[in-house]
Structure formats: C-alpha cells, structure tokens
Amino acid sequence: MADRKLRWEFLGRPTPFPFKILDKLGQKAFAKEHGADVPATLAVFDAAEIAADKSALRSHLARCSSDFVLKPVHGYQNKQAFAVRGGAHDLLRNKSFDVNAAADVIAADDEFSSYMVEELLADERGDAAPSRLPVDFKFWCFGPTIAHVTIMVSRERRGEGYTVAVADCDESFTPQPTWCALPTSAESGLVELVPLPLKPLCWDHMVATARRLGAAVGAFARIDIYATPRGAVFGEFQLLFDLVDWNDRADAAIRTMWRGRDGAG
Template identity: 25%
Template sequence: MLSTQLKTYTSSFINKVLNREGGGFAKRIRHRNSEFWGTPEGKTIKAIPMDAQDPLTKWQDIKYWQRKLSNKHNSIEFAKKYGCLVPEIYWQGSDVSTIYTQNLPDKFFIKPTIGAGSKLVFLMDGTFNLMDQQHYTLDAIVAKLGEAVRNDSRLEFIVQEFLRTEEGNYKIPDDYKIYLFNGEIACIQLINRLSPHKGFTTCYDENWKQIKEINTYYAKGAYQPPPACLPEMLEQAKRLSKVYEIFVRIDFYATDKGAVFGEFTPTPFMGKSFTPAGEQMLLAYWDKYCPGMI
C-alpha cells in the first residue's frame, strides 16, 4: 500500500515539475528561445518581409534563418513557395484604416503577423468573434488593431478567409499540430479548440494510430478518425520540414479545399506541460534526426 502511494506521489510530483519547468526537451526549447530572440537583432528579424518568389538563399542568408518564419506573412509565403495550399488573403498591412476600403465577406479571420497565444485574433461570423465569444463592430476591431500598431510599429495584421471544415461548416477549426525533425514525423497532436486556451487533445503517430497524450495543456479527448486530406497534409509537412531542417511544429487545417497550411511553431508551449513520455519521445527524435542542432 505504501509503495503504491509513493509511486502515485512521485508520478504526481514529476508531472507538476514538468508542467512548471519542463524537462530536457523544455530546456532545449528555452535555449532555442534565448538564442532566437534574446539578442537585439531578434525582434528586427521577425519584421523582415519575404516573398514566395525569393530564392532560398535569400531566405537562408542569416544565422537561424528560421526566425523569419515566425512572421506569419513570411510563413504563408514560404508555404506557397513549396506548393502548399494557404488561406486567401483579403488584406494585409499596418494602416488599419484601409481595411474599410475592402469589401469583406460576412465571415473572416484577422491575426497579427507576429506574436503568439491567440492575442488580437478575430474569427468573425458577422459581428461575433468565435475566439472570445464577444460581439464587435468593424469600427471596434479597427480601433483595437490601431492601438496595437501604435504600441508596436513593427506590427502588421492579416485579414484572411474563414476556412471551412471538410464538411463545409464554419467553426473554430481543429488544429493538426505535427511535430517534425528534419522531415521525420514524431507525432500529430489534434486539438479540438473551444476557445484560444480551452479544448480537447488526442495524439497519433504517422499512421494515425492513437498514442498517449504528449502534452497536458488541453484536456484529454476521444479518438477521432483521420481527416480525408491526411496524406497530403503529411506530405506537405515533411516537405517543409526538410527545408526547415531543425525541429519544428507545423500546423495544418483540414478543410473542404484539402490540407491548408497554418503556421510554423519553433517553441511549442515554450516546452511546458509535456508528459515524461512525450519528453522522452521528442528528445529521442531530436537526438536521432537533428543531432547537435539548436
């Protein structure tokens, strides 16, 4: 009895430590974050605009060039360069007053080009933002975006299409988060999102066999069948990862158009909330397929 209680306590303690500080994988992610963004040049690199027509040598002309892809405009251009489907862009810029010149549809999606955590994100169905469950007029949205730009001159916003599900429905899209190491897939984390920070998650291997959850940030969900576009999603993810080379999580959406690229995430969850088994698996892939890499 005492032995069982001790094992339970030890397991609980380890999980609490991993949630708060993380293990070896988290240390690598924190080191990467420091190397990527801990220098004065780090913030300016995000703001360097790139184009799908730019040669790869231009993309890779700086140390840790992958930092350019943390700009969501650049990530879309890079995905286009390698043949991925991307959302239709209605408007992009920092002069948010010009949004009024666009004949926006009733449903659209707004996101900043830099930043994480679903801040300043509007997934609009008419005047209703599905992300924070609040109503906004276009005037109110533009006012919020304008204030953000005044506080950070590097900031731009993208207004893009509201992607439909494979069934043609409008809802907060499910995220297919693929953990990749130089073209090798470690796992696929499916997140059924209810809001920016709430939802359910399940994890699968490359053959869509369900595996234990690698991260506890979201509540555990139930098995779901693979999307119809899974083969093209994985093929595109591998193609992008081979060029990106170092570890990255690449996010996709399953839509009625097929697999649509979402974004690159070089420091997922800042390394926190990964389970011991998740840490072990990701470290093993890192050491095997990206040895010695940042």
C-alpha cells in the same frame, strides 16, 4: 532548445529558414514555395493607419470575405486576433464581432505594428458547428520525420478562461498518449482529452505536406495543417517553445529524437 531560442530570438543569429520566426506572411510564402496550399491573404495594413482613422478597418474588411481571420503579422498565441464567421460572430471570444471594438484594440496596440486579414478556413467535411474554429492538426516534425500529431478538436470560451479539447495520434492516425501539458487553471486554458475525430479524407495529403515542409524548414518545428474541402492547407510554423508547451512524455521523446543544433540534424 534553450540554446536555439537564445540564438534565434535574443542574439539574432542565422536560422535554417529564410523568414523571420514570427512572420506569418513570410511563413506562408515559404510554405507555398515548397508546394503547400495556404490561406488567401485578403489585406495587410499598419496599426498606425487604424490609430489615425479607426474607420479604415471597416474599409479594409468591406473588401474581404465575410469569413476571415484578423491578426497581427508577427503575432502569437492568438493575441489581438479575431476569427470571424459570417461577418458577425467572433469564434475566439464566442460573441458578436464588433468592428469598432476591434479597431480600438488595434489602435491601442503597442506590441504589433502590422496586421493582416486572411480567409477563415472551412473544415473538410463541412459538418463542424459554425460557431467553432476549424480543427487544427499540429504535426511535431524533426525534418521530414513526424514524431507526433496533436489535434485541437475544439476551443471554447468558458467565462474568463477557455477549454481546449485535444486528441493525439501518429502519422498513421493511430491513437497515442497525449503530449499536452494538462493545466488546471481556467486562465491558462483547461485541456480535455477526447477521442480522435473522424480521420480526414485528405490525411495522406496532410502527412505528405508535413513531411515536405518539415524537411524544408530544417529544424524541429510544430506545423499546423488544416483539413479543408480543397485538401491540406498550411496554417503556421511554431519554432519557439517553452517547457510548458509539452508534458514529460513529450519531453523524453523530443530529447531522444533531437539531432544537431536545431533538432533536425
């Protein structure tokens, strides 16, 4: 894993896939090319445009739906991201969305040069609380083989930190011991283990999508997929990891299943 990260991130060596590792637009295009449904892209713009005229962000958002995600094109870990429901509530911060404050964040950004707006997905059953993010199913894949599924049932802001409710299963939706590391610092995010949610009606579609994308990407990857009213929808690939991303049980399984230089043979 360390060798792969060194080659890809620092040495710029070729990867098994055609997109840049953190490029959300490239990931979506790749997933769509391989038969996956993806969230609609509503706008793309440079941070420099907002720095020059902060009102430009309001103009971009006026042409989008009221349920949207605003984030850097090459972002990670929800940095500088906003998930907005009804044009008014920022789900990531659990407070009212302030377009002027968002413009200030983007204008001052010295890390990400471009931003995108995409649709905020709805949960399949339509019964999720509107103040919560859609449930995120993370498929750990070695090529077409699904080793584990981590389900981010909810993510709630608590003071200066946040709490993530997590459940784990296999591709048959049978409960499994968690692969999550369990931090104890609210700043890094507290993890609560919870029972499995209801099995998605489109579970077979989600599994088939994960297998197909895992085979196509050609490397060990964690693939985010959402259960929506229109079926399985791709979220993103995670291809760079640190050891803090999983616990000892996961580490042992990953070492056992790893094949070749990049994990998928």
